[in-house]
Amino acid sequence: xxxxxxxxxxxxxxxxxxxxxxxxxxxxxxxxxxxxxxxxxxxxxxxxxxxxxxxxxxxxxxxxxxxxxxxxxxxxxxxxxxxxxxxxxxxxxxxxxxxxxxxxxxxxxxxxxxxxxxxxxxxxxxxxxxxxxxxxxxxxxxxxxxxxxxxxxxxxxxxxxxxxxxxxxxxxxxxxxxxxxxxxxxxxxxxxxxxxxxxxxxxxxxxxxxxxxxxxxxxxxxxxxx
Amino acid sequence: xxxxxxxxxxxxxxxxxxxxxxxxxxxxxxxxxxxxxxxxxxxxxxxxxxxxxxxxxxxxxxxxxxxxxxxxxxxxxxxxxxxxxxxxxxxxxxxxxxxxxxxxxxxxxxxxxxxxxxxxxxxxxxxxxxxxxxxxxxxxxxxxxxxxxxxxxxxxxxxxxxxxxxxxxxxxxxxxxxxxxxxxxxxxxxxxxxxxxxxxxxxxxxxxxxxxxxxxxxxxxxxxxxxx
Numbered sequence: 001x002x003x004x005x006x007x008x009x010x011x012x013x014x015x016x017x018x019x020x021x022x023x024x025x026x027x028x029x030x031x032x033x034x035x036x037x038x039x040x041x042x043x044x045x046x047x048x049x050x051x052x053x054x055x056x057x058x059x060x061x062x063x064x065x066x067x068x069x070x071x072x073x074x075x076x077x078x079x080x081x082x083x084x085x086x087x088x089x090x091x092x093x094x095x096x097x098x099x100x101x102x103x104x105x106x107x108x109x110x111x112x113x114x115x116x117x118x119x120x121x122x123x124x125x126x127x128x129x130x131x132x133x134x135x136x137x138x139x140x141x142x143x144x145x146x147x148x149x150x151x152x153x154x155x156x157x158x159x160x161x162x163x164x165x166x167x168x169x170x171x172x173x174x175x176x177x178x179x180x181x182x183x184x185x186x187x188x189x190x191x192x193x194x195x196x197x198x199x200x201x202x203x204x205x206x207x208x209x210x211x212x213x214x215x216x217x218x219x220x221x222x223x224x225x226x
Numbered sequence: 227x228x229x230x231x232x233x234x235x236x237x238x239x240x241x242x243x244x245x246x247x248x249x250x251x252x253x254x255x256x257x258x259x260x261x262x263x264x265x266x267x268x269x270x271x272x273x274x275x276x277x278x279x280x281x282x283x284x285x286x287x288x289x290x291x292x293x294x295x296x297x298x299x300x301x302x303x304x305x306x307x308x309x310x311x312x313x314x315x316x317x318x319x320x321x322x323x324x325x326x327x328x329x330x331x332x333x334x335x336x337x338x339x340x341x342x343x344x345x346x347x348x349x350x351x352x353x354x355x356x357x358x359x360x361x362x363x364x365x366x367x368x369x370x371x372x373x374x375x376x377x378x379x380x381x382x383x384x385x386x387x388x389x390x391x392x393x394x395x396x397x398x399x400x401x402x403x404x405x406x407x408x409x410x411x412x413x414x415x416x417x418x419x420x421x422x423x424x425x426x427x428x429x430x431x432x433x434x435x436x437x438x439x440x441x442x443x444x445x446x447x448x449x450x451x452x453x454x
Binding site for chain 2: 059189
């Protein structure tokens, strides 16, 4: 009986992990674009990227989630009404969750990637240019391998925080691990037990991630240990 | 748009702001008092001490704060023994529960930050202090603590901002800080846009002020670490 509840909670692992994976993908894309903007020669692109990262790091995750899930559709609907349309716009919790988490951690990824890009030695890029590398070869053979090594610690940290931040989407009704734990806690009157099961799940995600990321870090380390 | 409702509720936002600041400062203070000895113990202690402290920081840094908060606020009610003890009047108060969760969580992060600051302390400074005949207590007070605090100031500042943002979770257990006030307004007036935008702006202002303060503190106390 209690075991069934525990299995139901852990069964939602797919929801949590899918959400985390999709948000990570979006955040990496946004982080690349953001880093490119921050290092751009155009002033307005730098200002835009600065405003974006400032907003994402200046407002709590929960408030941003509520803004995207409740305020954004309300704004769109007011606009629709002003144009005399009776269409009603609503965001799915999935979409709102991925958009919010992707945008927040896109801000953090922007800073991670920007720092990594800036720390690729200038001389190596110039050497590549002098050897007649095109922009794609330069990126693939010189910038990317070093950038991955430099960005990895920050990336790992962002992922660990992101995986835990997914628990917030339970508050907008997405049926993730946290949501199911709450359901089981209320149904059985044993909240401590079932929140502990959920906590164990997140701890396992953290531990597995740390292990995997350590392997990847070894792969990209300066000195390859054979 | 219904900005007049927000203006009429300025008093509510003000009391929310006060609670947010109070929660942040109280959590920072207590977690600091907990983290400093833990970091020193982790750095100088034996294998067992280190393992225990690492276990504590792993548990609190490896799980979401929301779960820690729910474990304390909803979870502890499960235990009959606790419900009948003298502790219960405190443990059933949402204010005490959020403070407990924030302090334990933030102390775990701060311990690791401070321990890392100590690990970067040059060996020579410790040897010099010993050569001068400083006792362990004097070394701690004059060398370890200042070195630890200045070296970890940038990361600790980050943690302070994170903690300030984390106080928004207090709204999930009925506390009326900034986010709680905004949620209540959306429910009472059935407007979804203005209350959250106002809350977001307030947090933005708070964050910018805190970051400014931290930059000033870094220049003031950790300036000597900057390589010229």
